Amino acid sequence: MTCTFHLIRRHDVDAWAGSLSGLYGNLLKPSLDIILFTSQLSRSLGVRGTILLFLNYYATVRILRAVTPAFGRLAAVEARLEGEYRRGVGRVGRESEEVAFYDGGGREKDILSRAYLRLIRHVNSIYKIRIAYEWTEDYVIKYLWSAAGYGLIAVPLLFTRTKRSLGVQSDSSEAGRNRARDDAVAGRTEADAGGRLMYAYKDLLELAGLTTRLYTLISTLHNLPRTPEGQVNIDGSFEVRNVDVAIPSNSSGEASASSTPTSALVQDLSFVVRPNEHLMITGSNGVGKTAIARVLAGLWSPQNGAFASVHTPPNAHDHMEPSVFVVPQRAYMVSGSLLDQIIYPHTYPEFVKASRTVDELEDILEKVFLTYLPEREGGWMTKKEWRDVLSGGEKQRMSLARVFYHRPKFAILDECTSAVSSDVEGRMYESLKAIGVTLITISLRPSLTKYHTQLLTLNLDSSGPAQWMLSRVGTAEERMEINREIKNLEERLADVESWEARVKELDELLSAGGISSSADTT
Ligand SMILES: Nc1ncnc2c1ncn2[C@@H]1O[C@H](COP(=O)(O)OP(=O)(O)OP(=O)(O)O)[C@@H](O)[C@H]1O
Numbered sequence: 245m246t247c248t249f250h251l252i253r254r255h256d257v258d259a260w261a262g263s264l265s266g267l268y269g270n271l272l273k274p275s276l277d278i279i280l281f282t283s284q285l286s287r288s289l290g291v292r293g294t295i296l297l298f299l300n301y302y303a304t305v306r307i308l309r310a311v312t313p314a315f316g317r318l319a320a321v322e323a324r325l326e327g328e329y330r331r332g333v334g335r336v337g338r339e340s341e342e343v344a345f346y347d348g349g350g351r352e353k354d355i356l357s358r359a360y361l362r363l364i365r366h367v368n369s370i371y372k373i374r375i376a377y378e379w380t381e382d383y384v385i386k387y388l389w390s391a392a393g394y395g396l397i398a399v400p401l402l403f404t405r406t407k408r409s410l411g412v413q414s415d416s417s418e419a420g421r422n423r424a425r426d427d428a429v430a431g432r433t434e435a436d437a438g439g440r441l442m443y444a445y446k447d448l449l450e451l452a453g454l455t456t457r458l459y460t461l462i463s464t465l466h467n468l469p470r471t472p473e474g475q476v477n478i479d480g481s482f483e484v485r486n487v488d489v490a491i492p493s494n495s496s497g498e499a500s501a502s503s504t505p506t507s508a509l510v511q512d513l514s515f516v517v518r519p520n521e522h523l524m525i526t527g528s529n530g531v532g533k534t535a536i537a538r539v540l541a542g543l544w545s546p547q548n549g550a551f552a553s554v555h556t557p558p559n560a561h562d563h564m565e566p567s568v569f570v571v572p573q574r575a576y577m578v579s580g581s582l583l584d585q586i587i588y589p590h591t592y593p594e595f596v597k598a599s600r601t602v603d604e605l606e607d608i609l610e611k612v613f614l615t616y617l618p619e620r621e622g623g624w625m626t627k628k629e630w631r632d633v634l635s636g637g638e639k640q641r642m643s644l645a646r647v648f649y650h651r652p653k654f655a656i657l658d659e660c661t662s663a664v665s666s667d668v669e670g671r672m673y674e675s676l677k678a679i680g681v682t683l684i685t686i687s688l689r690p691s692l693t694k695y696h697t698q699l700l701t702l703n704l705d706s707s708g709p710a711q712w713m714l715s716r717v718g719t720a721e722e723r724m725e726i727n728r729e730i731k732n733l734e735e736r737l738a739d740v741e742s743w744e745a746r747v748k749e750l751d752e753l754l755s756a757g758g759i760s761s762s763a764d765t766t
Pocket residue numbers: 491509527528529530531532533534535536
């Protein structure tokens with residue numbers, strides 16, 4: 245029994261706790277080492293001690309099982325939320341120009357903030373659950389097992405009548421061993437502190453890297469060019485005067501003061517688009533058509549110093565709808581429901597606040613030939629990755645649906661119907677004009693010219709900026725009148741031959757009958 249007393253000591257108790265932790269960590273399956281350990285220990289503990297030991301195992305497992313949260317499910321939800329947030333950040337980064345054209349910054353910030361808050365709330369809830377769980381785990385494993393250990397140590401004392409003097413002797417030698425062990429622990433702790441300092445250095449380096457990244461982000465944001473001050477034309481026209489269109493030349497994006505003629509894509513551009521006078525901008529690839537759209541939308545500063553100006557019509561009084569709406573070349577689909585696609589960059593609460601209705605949206609879908617979509621996709625509130633679900637032509641028609649929804653005074657359409665068939669394209673253009681939207685279309689399709697009244701043609705010039713020419717297209721009535729006149733003249737030209745033949749006949753008659761012609765008489 246004395247032997248038992250020596251064998252079961254504090255470090256044995258610690259070892260049990262460690263083994264149990266390992267056992268629990270291995271999903272409660274008895275591992276080989278715990279079986280060996282228990283069998284060894286049972287020799288010293290006897291039958292009662294072993295039964296108590298197993299009862300303790302059982303109690304611990306039941307308690308930990310009862311308090312263990314579903315960590316697997318929590319981790320899966322965390323991964324999904326983090327994925328959603330990162331996908332959102334990636335989308336905005338990748339399609340930043342489209343978002344800027346739509347003026348959708350606020351909407352995107354709202355979407356990303358919501359995704360971030362959902363993630364952070366979930367992570368915080370995991371931390372809270374983890375604290376409660378780890379607290380319970382520590383208490384059960386440390387204290388329940390310590391208590392059990394001491395109980396087992398007491399077994400020989402409680403159930404035998406041997407002399408305690410032996411225990412006293414052993415105590416004094418035990419105290420010596422304990423001191424030695426404490427010294428060893430102190431030494432280990434110092435070494436451990438040194439190790440922690442090294443880890444702290446690594447953490448500091450990581451922190452410095454993150455700080456640099458943050459600094460770069462803040463200084464880049466700080467250096468961004470100020471959005472050009474919008475000048476408003478009270479008469480409601482869109483006016484561009486003496487503007488040089490050039491690629492922003494430095495990282496700060498400021499219009500280059502030394503903007504030489506060679507750096508400008510188009511030089512000294514001027515035109516006025518009055519309401520219902522539609523302008524088409526055409527020219528070969530890379531000539532600078534989209535660059536003009538960027539200047540018109542206020543993304544690039546107009547250059548040419550004080551001479552340059554871009555005047556836009558004033559926004560609506562309630563600021564709910566913009567006076568100018570841009571549909572970019574690449575169709576942009578926002579994350580959200582089918583309804584969100586049409587009302588973008590508005591949110592659903594804004595849609596409700598503006599008293600707009602689903603019936604209106606159905607009318608709009610009719611105008612862009614997408615009436616089948618809500619039924620096919622399972623309703624207006626269906627959420628999908630629309631970028632992948634809709635075809636190229638469907639995405640472009642959805643982009644045009646936004647113009648029908650927002651009804652701006654001017655719509656800048658940057659080759660946004662290139663994947664739509666010509667007849668459908670023409671009908672959509674007619675519908676837009678019918679609701680009073682003035683079009684500024686960028687296109688390479690000559691078939692679109694007839695929907696416009698002015699044509700701005702850009703011609704590439706290898707020696708410098710593109711040459712531009714503004715011409716009048718004419719209304720449909722004017723074109724019909726000209727056609728009528730041409731037909732009339734052609735009909736009259738067809739009679740020329742018969743008139744010539746008659747003149748010849750008359751000449752022959754005069755010469756044969758001796759009748760002198762009026763010309764001869766005179
Ligand atoms: N951000 C930029 N940085 C550098 N070069 C640019 C930038 N944006 C446009 N460019 C260049 O400016 C020129 C005009 O581009 P732009 O997109 O306006 O052409 P485009 O006439 O619209 O052509 P396309 O018909 O192919 O759409 C191109 O040579 C293009 O490479």
